Amino acid sequence: MKLSPIVVFFLFVQFLSAQVQDKVDFVHANVSIEPTPSENRINGNVTYQFDVIEDVSSFYLDAVNLEFSSVFLDDAKIDYDYNGRKITIKKMMEKGDTHLLKLDYIGKPKQTVYFLGWDDGVRNNEQVWTQGQGKYTSHWLPSFDDMMEKVEFDLEIILKQDYTVIANGKLVKQDTLPDDNGYLWQFDMEEPMSSYLVGFAIGDFDKKDIQSSSGMPIELYYERKDSLKAEPTYRYTKHVFDFLENEIDVAYPWKNYKQVPVQDFLYAGMENTTCTIFSNQYVIDSTAFMDKNYVNVNAHEMAHHWFGDLVTETSSEHHWLHEGFATFYAYLAEKDIFGDDYFYWHLLETAKALQRFSGDDGGEALRNPNAGSLTFYEKGAWSLVMLRDKVGEEAFQRGVQNYLNKYAFKNVTIPNFMEELEKVSNTDLEDFEKLWLENPDFPYNQVISFLKEKNTSIKTYFELKNKIAKQPEKTETILKRAWKRLISNQLKENLVLDYGDKLSAAFLGTIIKSEDLKVRQAVILSQNKIPVELQTAVEGLLNDKSYTTIEAALYRLWTDFPQNRSKYLNETDGITGFPNKNIRLLWLTLALVTPEYNPDSKALYFDELSGYTGSEHHFETRLIAFQYLKSIGGFTDTVLKNLVESCSHHVWHFKKSAREILNAFLQSEGNTARIKGLYPLLSQQEKQYLEKTLGE
Template structure:
């Protein structure tokens, strides 16, 4: 699952959550004691022992929390669901036929997950009625089988039931666990919003709409018979084996899944979709279910799908094992995307035209992530949520693998750097945790930057340690040995050990079963023909962080202006240790871990000269990126200027962009290079950044700048057009206004943001309607930009108009089912309007009213991270 909350990224970027600071607070070393000098008595449990005056550690009174894999008493062999729907009541009307057998011990009853289902009857295949009872919480149902069944004896249960997941799932704080969702079921949200049904089973929410054994270590084959109005398309797991048009205007589709998979991967989607058929892959259908208006952009929205199927089959050594591959985007989806076997669901954020998706790699990363789950998660499944990283860590790492294959090493390393930053940032909100985490409070807590980001980074380290051939051979063995079964981390370790012949307990204990990462303080010295590198592990040991990490790595030494480093293999395995390397001259720079595979923080300050040498001889994108970032913090000198100038000509667009960020006032040569980037850079984001930068450079000729802006507005990529419009607004506001009016119909966040800024500064209150028309269409950063500009213009209106605008923002801020970006954007705009109103003596009543509205929004908000931000508002 690509399970992400967009607002979380916003927090990290805009509000200093997850900042990139690598300063580590080091805990003092643990005090050691000779236990023979201590006397522990019943009275001295956690208090001062008066006889020996020693502090006695408190003895825990209870065992730590432990979440085991689910105990299996029965094997669920097959599930057949016959389903129809009451849209008005948001009801599932179902018949579920389950075939089971005792796993080992005989039994005369069976307990299933059936969360708040209304079960009318449970019968056998012959019509015998079984007695059943719910537990007090109505989460599990126990069926009395009437006699004892032994291992190998099969029995069938036929449930006649209904479910209303909207009533049984979710709570005031959690709205995403309903399992099955009706979208605009009664048409109350208008004709512009389609009516849809879709499911989201992970973690254990499919049992809110059918009875099952809702655990990741269960597997079952599946048939789903779905009756809907004939204008709707259906999608489910496996292959459609039949479709019958009924006399009452409905249609019944039958979907068959012959390979067993976990119940949380069951899915269905109902809606008005155009089905776009791609060329089959190895005889297996590949298709895209497209909402109205998007079918012509299917391959841009789901890029490289067939190519990825080939790539992932090749690198794993296991050909894509399922009968088809379908992808669909739905409205109001509660997660990023979900790897339901053969039928992936995405949120509508995936939608875009070929033009709007130029240089956007988000979609292909998410397509890769969900597809790789079909090997790691669907084919081989974590047996418990504590082992979730065996699903999500691999899916996360697939994004690196795909970027490396399709776009090159620089693109892959840039992505990994972002993933690591996300992990480091998450620690400020929750501290270090183990990857394999049996002590979680809630299974949903496992879906975090440890299971995902750190999990992928750890696999990258494992790949670097054993080498590519052994890494991918080990993955093939792991997948082959554990095909269509549930696993825990030891099975991954053993696959690598069997392949490489090496005991890897040290690696798995350190990175999977322990928490944290090393914080390394580095010092270098050169004397008497020797380079000395001293490495000290500074991190604390709280939360099960190892005091000493074992880190096999390399040291690169560059001397005499060379761009070819001298490489030395080392193993860091002490709290503090020194390594020496012969060198007749002082090194230009010493680089630890030149391939940058270690997940670590570093405390090592380099001079401008060292950074220049590092940039010149860098083997890695990370080296070059770090040079650009660190030079930005240094005082200007000739070496800094020369290195940043070189960065403007780097072959990778990301380095060119970082170089521009690091330059405060460009010199003549840098200005020339930035103008070249602004005029014709191959990457639209970098080109747009150059255009924006030139508009701030005082000595750029206005005529030339206008020419660049005008040329930009003829470009294909929207970010370039938007940058051109923003630049033109500062030179020729009238021409910019005319162009903005022509672009108002363009449905693109970059364009909308540029127009919004222009209109917010115009003072033209007639432009408020543009904001109000766009308010529901923008998301992400676009929503922030739009709302900020809206409140700036709205603040210039009379009180009556302000009240109308505030009511619109309030409605969006309170919509818990909507995008958290939009809620945050609306709430922040109300707060900004309140702050600006404080400066006007006659606005005291409005300030008070806006404060009351903010309090209401805070009370209604269910997302903890937004609640944390809102705590800053209205003070």
């Protein structure tokens, strides 16, 4: 899984240690489900084949809030206990036997399966998708919260409506349903996986088929309206796939690979086996590619198909084996595409973040099962960079290869990996484990020395920083003298970000005139106020091919040169920006608070801006719209209703932000009465939330 950059919270907290069920082994599952999206309902049945490993008198499956209509063991109806979390079957069974367990059930999952867009007036935005990690698949399929139970899950999905269905495995059948629109979609897996990796997605999708150099079919899905964005979104997919197969040197272990972007996804992406689901905020055009593209998440989820899907941690204590490895291999893939500078400068950035975290809170050990994402992902990747450097690329590659081959389709622990690496490298890695896996501190000085040694532009960066620290009054002289021999754009960009506010307008003007896009962008991001001498140069940035640059330039110019506001607004009218509509939302807000600008269109602008708070829009768009409307006092009844609705949203951090905005609103006198006036428009759930918030 890959978290969105804005989410930093602690996942994988183990409330209870998983119960181990080792006397029976579930081998195969035939799953058939029929979702009824208008009712958020799943009708399902599943037949498990299992082997009895030792004589046993009972066994169970995890199943959260499902309603069972019948349970059969080997064609005979059988009694069961169900407590809302686990279904337990009591039956004496002998070692060596094989049985079939068949369960029919109905579920109305409150999480894990998300039904979006079925009750608004917007056409073709209807979707159903799943998110099984943590251990949540049992909310719609009786299965196993324990990652150790690996099963070959074959899914069949019946949908009486004409949408595309994508799930784990290979599509082997798509039959027309007798009296309805829609199809029966049947998928086949050939190998086992843990339950949390079972997933599916439904929506109005089209796809592009490509193939890896090794001949693996890769399906790239997109919403029909986004056909022009498919190329920039999936740019380098084949490159990444080929790179990972070569670098890991173990063939991709599954039969195909599919990727599906969905609305309001909880994270950046999720590596459901052969069926990665990711946030549609990565569905971008070529301009957005410069600042925010899918390449890293694409590579991360793909790498999980070895690290996580093929070999799976026994428990969260070994989570490094998933996230550290996926993050690390994604960085290697990006290095192969974007070059050394890109790789090392990004590592420098994460090292700084880890240093801050380590300094503030004492850091976290990678072996800590409750560690946060920064530790598992970034410290995890760093530890592998250093481990590879220590044992050498050749030994590292062989060690990883042996580890994957030995534990393929099984579960693993950190000692399993370390053992393979020690074997091939003939090195005692105890010191490495102490420093990188057990120690909560981040060895910042060591990694900075490493970076300086590996990358000359980073070495130069620290040399210049030292010089400037000694003579801060000579910042510009030092940088100007060095500038001509600097080659790395990352270096220039970082120097401007660090010192841009101390440089003269003349020097900054030259930089805008002669440097690359990201260096020019650093100029506008580093300015708190644009000097008059720089005005013309910054006006030129409104035409740059970067949505980050345009947004920053528009805001600064509008603020610093009020006499030209209408001109700047005219120049940027019609630019949407990133998928979250960053530029359009800023533009509408500025247009509304510029009295002389198109006074007759103000009502239209306001309707458009407040319309973006509606549930048919992505939560990022909604959040920005709420914040702008708050800043201009634009909370109409419709906006407030949308805000209250957002307070129960399934995306945790959006819900939290919405609640904070609502609470701030309620602080002002009279606003409680306004909110109460909305009651007739609200759903039961929304009313309950409000009553709780208002303390009633």
